Amino acid sequence: MENNKETVKQNQWLKIIIHLSSSLPLLLLGLVALRGNLGFNRVKTVLQRTRRAAVITLLLSLACTPIHNVFKVPEVRRSSLGESFYFYSSSAYRPFTNHYSSSLNQINLKIIKHS
Numbered sequence: 054m055e056n057n058k059e060t061v062k063q064n065q066w067l068k069i070i071i072h073l074s075s076s077l078p079l080l081l082l083g084l085v086a087l088r089g090n091l092g093f094n095r096v097k098t099v100l101q102r103t104r105r106a107a108v109i110t111l112l113l114s115l116a117c118t119p120i121h122n123v124f125k126v127p128e129v130r131r132s133s134l135g136e137s138f139y140f141y142s143s144s145a146y147r148p149f150t151n152h153y154s155s156s157l158n159q160i161n162l163k164i165i166k167h168s
Contacts, residue, residue: 085098
């Protein structure tokens with residue numbers, strides 16, 4: 054029974070560490086934005102940073118099961134890493150679609166007008 058409590062406690066700490074470390078790229082991006090250091094092309098900077106975070110969290114979530122199988126480390130729930138991946142992958146394309154949505158609307162209007 055004592056061993057089970059220790060495992061649960063370790064998993065809770067591991068979840069906290071995963072959530073904090075997966076939110077770190079977002080916090081760093083926020084600090085860069087507050088300082089005004091996003092550069093000339095802000096959309097490109099946001100896309101690069103969020104894409105990198107999405108790829109890292111995807112690779113970490115995919116590595117959980119093989120690490121558990123090979124090294125017999127207590128399995129980490131991949132759901133928290135998967136949620137981080139979903140957040141960063143969706144936020145990587147949100148600025149892109151917001152930036153170009155007006156252009157797409159104008160193109161669609163021109164196509165409809167000339168049809």
